[in-house]
Amino acid sequence: MTAGETQQAIEAIFRIERARLIAGLVRLVRNVDLAEELVQDALVIALSEWSRAGVPANPGAWLMTVGKRRAIDAIRRDKMRERKHEEIARELDGECDGTAEGNEMAMNDDLGDELLGLIFTACHPILSADARAALTLRVIGGLTTDEIARAFLSSEVTIAQRIVRAKRTIGKAGLSFEVPRGAERAARLSSVLEVIYLIFNEGYAATAGDDLVRPGLCLEAQRLGRMLAGLMAEDAEVFGLLALMEIQASRLPARIGPDGALLTLTEQNRARWDQLLIRRGLDALARAEALGGDGPYVLQAALAACHARARSPADTDWPRIAALYDRLRAVMPSPVVDLNRAIAHSMAFGPEAGLRLVDEIADAAALRNYAPLPAARGDFLFRAGRLAEARAEFEAAPATCARRPFSSPAQTLVVDSIALRA
Numbered sequence: 001m002t003a004g005e006t007q008q009a010i011e012a013i014f015r016i017e018r019a020r021l022i023a024g025l026v027r028l029v030r031n032v033d034l035a036e037e038l039v040q041d042a043l044v045i046a047l048s049e050w051s052r053a054g055v056p057a058n059p060g061a062w063l064m065t066v067g068k069r070r071a072i073d074a075i076r077r078d079k080m081r082e083r084k085h086e087e088i089a090r091e092l093d094g095e096c097d098g099t100a101e102g103n104e105m106a107m108n109d110d111l112g113d114e115l116l117g118l119i120f121t122a123c124h125p126i127l128s129a130d131a132r133a134a135l136t137l138r139v140i141g142g143l144t145t146d147e148i149a150r151a152f153l154s155s156e157v158t159i160a161q162r163i164v165r166a167k168r169t170i171g172k173a174g175l176s177f178e179v180p181r182g183a184e185r186a187a188r189l190s191s192v193l194e195v196i197y198l199i200f201n202e203g204y205a206a207t208a209g210d211d212l213v214r215p216g217l218c219l220e221a222q223r224l225g226r227m228l229a230g231l232m233a234e235d236a237e238v239f240g241l242l243a244l245m246e247i248q249a250s251r252l253p254a255r256i257g258p259d260g261a262l263l264t265l266t267e268q269n270r271a272r273w274d275q276l277l278i279r280r281g282l283d284a285l286a287r288a289e290a291l292g293g294d295g296p297y298v299l300q301a302a303l304a305a306c307h308a309r310a311r312s313p314a315d316t317d318w319p320r321i322a323a324l325y326d327r328l329r330a331v332m333p334s335p336v337v338d339l340n341r342a343i344a345h346s347m348a349f350g351p352e353a354g355l356r357l358v359d360e361i362a363d364a365a366a367l368r369n370y371a372p373l374p375a376a377r378g379d380f381l382f383r384a385g386r387l388a389e390a391r392a393e394f395e396a397a398p399a400t401c402a403r404r405p406f407s408s409p410a411q412t413l414v415v416d417s418i419a420l421r422a
Contacts, residue, residue, distance in 0.1 A: 017060040018142045023114040025067050027177050032167045042066040116231045117178045123192040131166040132195045141220050151217050193241050196224045200245050218249050236293025239284045243301035246281030247308050250274040266313045278308045296332040318348035335364035351384040371397045
């Protein structure tokens with residue numbers, strides 16, 4: 001293996017193992033910054049050692065062992081260490097025996113729980129949504145502060161400060177970096193899923209900047225979702241979120257037209273949809289439904305699947321979509337879900353059905369200045385033959401068309417569902 005190939009191999013291995021290494025070390029040293037430094041030190045040593053001796057058989061275990069040894073050194077250098085640090089050092093001395101078997105034990109000891117604990121900590125509700133997203137992308141996703149700043153169109157200084165404050169808040173709160181149990185785990189899981197999908201949505205429908213979509217952010221969210229599904233194989237909503245992201249991401253190649261504008265579902269060239277992502281999404285949905293899932297993410301994934309299965313807009317199973325929105329409205333009530341429901345009912349049962357439903361939510365504060373509302377109503381009126389009224393609604397839509405944060409997965413469906421007519 002050439003020096004260049006070794007360098008590429010080390011970089012690839014480090015990207016794959018980084019989050020697991022931080023998870024294993026942060027549980028021991030109880031400090032995210034220190035764990036990141038230890039992992040970085042291990043990488044520097046690997047760059048030197050592997051260039052001479054070659055990549056070891058189990059590179060992840062090798063890096064973990066080096067990281068733990070560096071932790072011991074850091075603890076021993078601290079003359080004011082507390083008794084807990086001494087206990088950790090003695091425990092690590094016993095684990096790091098330098099043998100291949102010891103390396104395996106160091107790498108495989110509860111790493112699933114450790115990584116899951118790190119994810120739950122990075123997404124803790126004690127942090128703001130922006131801080132959770134930035135910290136998750138930095139610690140779990142491995143993105144640099146510059147990459148995160150560019151993704152969210154913010155300054156590197158702002159992102160760095162946000163991450164520092166998040167780590168400080170976690171430290172002051174004395175969080176244990178462990179997986180919560182029982183009711184607390186269920187409550188915290190919603191925060192984890194929310195953060196991952198917040199990242200996906202910012203990529204799928206950017207809220208600022210010149211780019212309408214940022215596929216890189218979608219890819220990171222999908223990677224986090226796949227990681228979470230691998231760690232929580234019995235949770236239906238985890239697979240529901242993964243299915244939703246995979247299916248939605250399959251449309252990315254077809255969402256932007258030659259003029260740079262977003263294309264609706266009816267306008268997209270479905271031959272450009274990524275069939276591999278669709279299959280992955282349908283498999284994840286099947287897993288979620290087999291687990292008895294009927295939560296918000298599973299239902300939204302089922303909605304996305306209806307579009308993915310349709311070879312053309314005319315093949316779309318709108319009665320099923322309308323029924324799914326009826327169920328979604330019961331578990332995740334919101335004016336945006338109601339608007340999607342009105343669109344689905346108009347397609348399934350005629351424009352008058354849609355008009356009746358949309359008129360019921362016309363005064364909702366959340367939909368004030370929300371462009372899809374007049375656009376949807378204009379579409380219903382157009383199809384009902386009420387052309388003058390439709391024109392007025394279509395003329396009103398652009399005036400309210402400002403980008404807004406997509407805080408709910410259902411909101412992205414509006415962008416792909418409404419057939420705007422000029």
